[in-house]
Each structure stands twice: as structure tokens, then as C-alpha cells.
Amino acid sequence: MVQVKLSGPLKLAAGGKGELEIEAANIRQLLDRLCADHPKLKPMFDRGVAVAIDGQIYRDDWFRPIPAGSEVVVLPRMSGG
């Protein structure tokens, strides 16, 4: 199981739950299962999200493994200038 934190507006879409436990070995599994449990997240994920694993931020990297015991945070998609 992975302890996942939802940051920003994602938390509201998950019914106010900021921390969840999900069975996921990689980012895609994580996002799929979050969507299945909380369908309001789907449009937000479709617009794009970023996932931080142990402090490193990944964008659209579905098959990035999530090591056991990692700190995982799902964030809105970010872009810069």
C-alpha cells in the first residue's frame, strides 16, 4: 500500500480526503485507482497532474515505479516560463 497525499484542489475532489492509502506499483496504477475511487478527480487528471515521489516531481510519467514506503503527493499539473 502507498500513502498518498492529495494537494490543492485535488483534495476537495476526493471528498476532502487529503491522505489516502492506495495499492499501486507505479504512477498509472495510482492515478487509475484514485479515479476509480473518486470519479471527480477524473477531469482534473485529464487536464494533467504531477506526482511527487520522495520529493522528486514527475509529469505524465505513467510507469515510474513507486517504491514501497515512498512519500507520494499528487499535485496539479505545473508549467513554467
Added chain:
Amino acid sequence: MPLDAKLDPATHHFRLVGTRPLRPDGVDKVTGRARFGADASAPGMLVARILRSPHAHARIRAIDTTKAARLPGVKAIVTSADFQPGDPAIHDVLCNVMARDKALYDGHAVAAVAAVSAAIARKALKLIKVDYEVLPHVTDVDEAMKPGAPLLHHGMKTENVEPAPKKASNVASRCEFGHGDPEVGFKQADVVVERRFKTEATHQGYIEPHACLASVGSDGQGELWVCTQGHYMVRNTCAALIGMDVSKLRVTASEIGGGFGGKTTVFIEPVALALSRKAGKPVKLVMSREEVFRASGPTSSSSIDVKIGVTRAGRITGALADIRMQGGAFAGSPVELGAMSAFACYDLEHVKAVGWDVVTNRPKQAAYRAPGAPMVAFAVESVLDELAHKIGMDPVELRLKNAAKEGTQSSYGPKYKRIGLGECLEAARQHPHYKAPLGKNQGRGIAAGFWFNFGGQTCVSLNVNIDGTVVLAVGTPDIGGSRASMCMIAAEELGIEYDKVRAIVADTSSLGYNDISEGSRVTFSTGLATIAAARDAIGKLTARAAKTWGISPDAVVWENGHARPSSPNAGDFAPLSLAEIAKTAGSTGGPIAGHYEVNAGGAGVSFAVHMADAEVDPETGRVHITRYTVVQDAGKAVHPSYVEGQFQGGAAQGIGWAINEEYFYGQDGRLQNPGFLDYRIPVASDLPMIDTVIVEVPNPGHPYGVRGVGETSIVPPLAAIANAVSAAAGVRLTELPMSPPRVLAAIDGAVAKKKPRS
């Protein structure tokens, strides 16, 4: 060497990385040989001009192009009818490129003409009749949020609020970040400061206006030469907007005369392509400076409330921000990034930042270096400065006592890996600038800043030539010296000289997809891909040497640009240089090339600390920056001169943002100052020499420890300068720009407050 092999920058001796070779594009740029967006031309080329709305907000009842189409020399006219809605993800881009049912800001495109000359195109624009129903408008973020404000989009209902609103408004969405409970924190504080701040919209101020040349043939194949930060984005977006297969559009990025985030979207490119397709001829379209101001994206203006509490010992106990940003006529201001970065410099138990994304009758905002972060840093760092004064603590010391470090849970969620804010603050405190005496009417300010930095999709090819030289094809337009840095990295890995490598920015049909040059990502991610492509090529070079010697590839190593047997047991062979292996490549297996494709993650966040000295003329309110120092963590500086240039450039743009730059809108909602005469960016005489200190705390996510450096440098200047001006003027400045009228009004207001009532 495998890609995940990391070199400890503290102990590894780099041969080229960290040196300062001449830039490969320098001669072309100073001699005028470099080709920018407007330098492209083609036989039979037409010239295009765009008709723009003179109204801030108006319904378009009808557009009559009949007379214009009859004008001799006019070859094509397009309106919104030539761009079909499709992908909802880019619907706002479509509506911004060409107004559909409503013109949403002064300068919004409503039609375009391609003709045989600019004079005819301009004449044709005057013959196009647009029937407008003028509507009430709003350009201020706070006004736009009020009930009863003119509505831009009748279907816009604020997202992410509970319960969901039933009525439409100009507030597109709300966001919230943080942890703990700031109200609990404020109860633990000895001193609490709460203030409201406002910042004006500023333009990125790139010297080169948007420019492109489009050519679509009768077979539907198209080419586009364009000044952009991301030609793959241009290709994909344009293909979707005008209904072309992506493979049929080849986009070549020109040299770029500045972008700073403002060239990360499309404005004129789909228009030029649609005109070319309709006319059957190449079409050149170049924005005037006035159009750049009226119709390309500035950054957001903002209105921000910040409340912070501290103990007398200097510990921040609670922090709260409410941030309102207008992103022009469409949703998408950078308020989310502003809210995420607001308190990212600090290790806080109780912190919350709320953001509101608001639409107004202004041009659609575009990214501008660390979008959203500078305005929020202005507010937060100003309040911290005031708190330091109130508790009698050195402002660097206050920040050091609260600085985020490895393991700190950031205010936006994740825990930090190794970061360098503490090192930057210490370096600032030790800098001679910090202790230098100040003159009359002068003040000193410091501020810290944070930016995320990103990676993203990246593809690189490295071709070994027959003479032992190397061509590196990258897909990220060079906006900050990346070709020099990539040549250095490739040469470092291959063990050859810097001038043996040439880097080019390949067109979209020659190399796999690359994300935009944005988010301070290029040196990190294209650098990472270059390292990997070079190591891929080295694998092939050593395999050829092994074949030549008749030994196992595992028994060959690559050292100092040569293949060598890994030990005496492997055989006694004279080392083969890269040039020697390249010379016989045709006979040993064919061309030798290295490739790498990646969606790079692991970009390390970056922090900076800026110091500014300002002198305020109490008679006129004029601000002059007399000294400025930038301290920033670069992880590992590949080409220190370019890194310093990024530091200085961010500071220079920040100085303009802080003291001069401003969009003025009239009562009619029209922009009053669309030109560099009235919109004043800093010139050399406005700036002191900007000192730089490069701090190197390696990013654990990169083989050399590289962190992006392009954006963090614009985060602290607004606050550092505001703190300096406030100290010099003796009154807290809370609105940007700190132009003479604002500074004078603040000084006069403070004097009036002190005067005894008669």
C-alpha cells in the same frame, strides 16, 4: 557509463563543465547573420495583417468581408469561421487566436487578410465591416470578482468550491494548499502582521515581436518558420486548430529574440497557416510592437492578502495568504503556482495559501518566468521584512531560523530532497554588499525566492561525423545559451574538445517530440538526454574498437576520448581515438550515432536570495537602484557565464517590474501605453552592475547535480526592491510598480499621518 551513474560535483574533476567557452551563436548574433522570425522569406510570399477589436468587450453581430475581398491584391481573408472548434483542451487558445461570438479585450483578433503588400493588407482591413454590440467591461481583478461585475463568460461557474455555485461569475476556480491551521499558529505568535498588496500586469518585454512565415501547398503539406520557445507545441496546436495531420506540418524554430515564457503558446501562427492554405501561397505575419502589447500575453496582475505571525525569538508560527490573480479573458492565471510557491521557502507547521483564478477584459496572460511566484513572494517577503523590524531581528537571520531544508514538508505538499536555501542565505550574509554603508535616502532590502523547475519530454540525437567531429541535434529552442552548454556536456562525456561539437535545434520532422523550452528545464532535461545520448554513442564506439581488435566489447573502456583495452589481460592494443574510430565507421558497421528519449523527472527545486540598495528622491518619488546582488543555487553551473546571465537577467526584469512597468487601461478599457516609450522597461542607465554568487548544492536527480536556473532569479526582486524602497522612504510600499507618483503618495501619506492635528 550508465545514465544513472552520477558524478559527485564536489569531488569529480570536470574537464569542461564549469568553464566559460565562447558561445557558438555569438558571431552570428553580433554580425546580423542570425535568422530571427521576421527574417524568413519565400518566393511569392504574401504579407498578412490582423484586424483587432477596438472594444474591451463587445458582441460580434456580423463581419462583412465582401469589400475587402474585392480589393485588388487581396488573396485571402480569414475569420473565426476558418478555425473549427474541436479539442476542448485548446478551445480557449482557439477563441484567443480569433474572436468567435465576442471580442473579449482591446486588441482581440477578429479577422485577418493576406495580400501582395502590407499597404494593401492594411487598406483591406479598413474595408472589413464588423458589427459590434459594445458591452460593459472590467479590467481590475478585485472589481471583476464583485457581484454585479460585467460577466465575460456566462457559463463560468467557480470550480473547486463547496457547495458548487449556481450563478456564473468571473472567478474560474479556487485552489488551496498548506497544512496545519494558521489560526492556531497566530495564537502562538508574539507579533502578527497582515497587509494587502497589489501588483500590475507586466509584459515579458522580449525585443523580438512574434513573427512567422507559413506555407501550405495544394497537397496539404505545410511548413512554418517561427520564433517560439516550443516548435513541437506550435506544430501540434496549429495542426489541431486548422485541421491538419501533425505529420503534414513541419515547423522550424528561428533564433529567438527573447521569450521569457511569452512564446510558449500560439497567437499568429494558426492565422498565417489558415491564410496560406486559403491563398495557396506563403504568408508572412509579424506583430507590431503595439500588437505585442495589446494582444500577446503579459503576466497577471494580482491582489494579495498576507498574514504572518512570529515569536520574539524569530520562529514563524502561522502563515496565511489569499491570492487573487486575473489571467485576462480566459481562465488560467498562474495563481495555483503562486499559491504553491507562496511559503515554499519556509519550514512551517501552520500554513495555508488560497488562490482565485479570475477573468477580466485583458489579453490572455502567458507565462512569464516563474509564473505566479514573483507577485506572491513580493507580498510574503515584504511582511517578513516588516516582522523582522518589529522584533528587532536581522532579516537574514529571521529567514535562516525558518528556512526549509532537506526533509522539510513544503507548503505545497512534498518533502524536500537536498536543497540550498540555507547556503544561499549564509552566502548573502557573508557578502560584502550586506555590510556596505548606505548613503542618504538609501535603503537596503533582501528577499528569498523559490521555483519548482521542471523536466519533461526530451529527445536528442548525437551524430559522429567521419572526421571525428560531432553534431548534436536537440529539440529545445535555445533561449538561454543551451547550445553552448549541450556542446560542453557532449564534449565532456565523449572526451573531445568543445569546438568539435556543434549543436543545432532540429525541426519537428527531423527529431522526436520535445516539450517547450520552459520551466527552467532545458539544461536539466536536454542536458540529461545529451549525457545519455553521448554514453549511447560511446557504447557503439567501444564496440567498434572491440570488433577492430577482435576482443569482447566488455573488455574495452572509454577514457579521455579513446577506446582502450580495460586491462593488460584484454590485449595489447594502441588506444583508438574517437576520430580514428569515426574514420573507419563505414567499414566497421556504418554510421555511429547516439540517441536518447526520455520524459525527464527529478528536476531539483531552486532557491535564491537577492539584496538590493535603493535610493529614493523624496521630492519626486523617483527610485534608483544603486547596488544589487543575486545569490542562487544552480546545483552545478555548466557554463557559469550563462548562469550569471540568467541571474542578472531575472534581476533586471524584476527591477523593471518593481519600479516602472505597468499596463494603463483607460475608462474605455483600452490599453493606453502599448509601446516601449510609455511602457518603460529598464535600460542600461537604470541598472547598477548586478553582482552574482553561484551556490552549488547538487540536485540528486541529475548525473552532474544540475538544477534549472532560468526562473528563480525573477522571484525575489520585487520584494527585495520593495523592502529597500520602504527602508529608504520610511514607509511600507505595498503596490507595484513603485513609480514616482506611488512613492510620493506613500511618503506624503506617511508625513500627513505624523503631523499633529491642528
